[in-house]
Amino acid sequence: MSDPSPVTTLTDDDCWEMLHAQEFGRLAFHLADEVHLVPINYAVDADRRLVFRTAEGSKLLGLTMNADVAFEIDEFTEDEATSVVIRGRARQLEHHEEAETELLPLRPWVNTAKFNTIVIEVDEITGRRFGLTRPWLHMKPHED
């Protein structure tokens, strides 16, 4: 019997291609001694940093106290799941740095006049593809 759940590793280039192709991911960050997780709309800039915007006063500004973050995107088909995970450091851009991000296809999800721009410097990128066997689908009684 063949291995029902093979895992393959993506190359870094494959990971970046997927990061460029998508626009939503999930950011995990420290807030005091807790781990928090939020969906974000992001873009990749010319220096391969992830950029996103957040409403002023958002709890994401906990990033200014602990820059350590993880970020994930994924995609699914019937047969496989592909996930790219980044670990890195987040930093809020100063006003004079924000201009360079203005042309990125990026908006805060919450409509607000005031926002902060955060960049994530990527330290580590890992991509994996999982075969999905869903054996329980075959265990269901037929309905027809």
Place this chain on the structure above:
Amino acid sequence: MSDPSPVTTLTDDDCWEMLHAQEFGRLAFHLADEVHLVPINYAVDADRRLVFRTAEGSKLLGLTMNADVAFEIDEFTEDEATSVVIRGRARQLEHHEEAETELLPLRPWVNTAKFNTIVIEVDEITGRRFGLTRPWLHMKPHED
């Protein structure tokens, strides 16, 4: 002009319905002083705990040192994104507790003979739906 990015809050029941309907999410957890993020295949048990399996020796066993976790699922349409985020505490089940999870539609992604079963006791559940305006799509030059 109407608000281009309304956010609505889901009821707890809506959140649980979405948790029951899906099977993949992302788990954020502490590993030493870092935050880590992995995609997982999960199920919801009769006590509204999230259950997943992980290969023996996985770094997820860092959970035994710091049980504080966050977990997220989401879904997208052309016009809106819906995200459910849980905060809770993870615990590895003892062998005598594992039998009750055997009928859940749940398999470790990595095929392995030995796995551990983890449950997340949910402390907090938050669901939000975001309108997606993607203003940059309208800024693209027409191609026809």
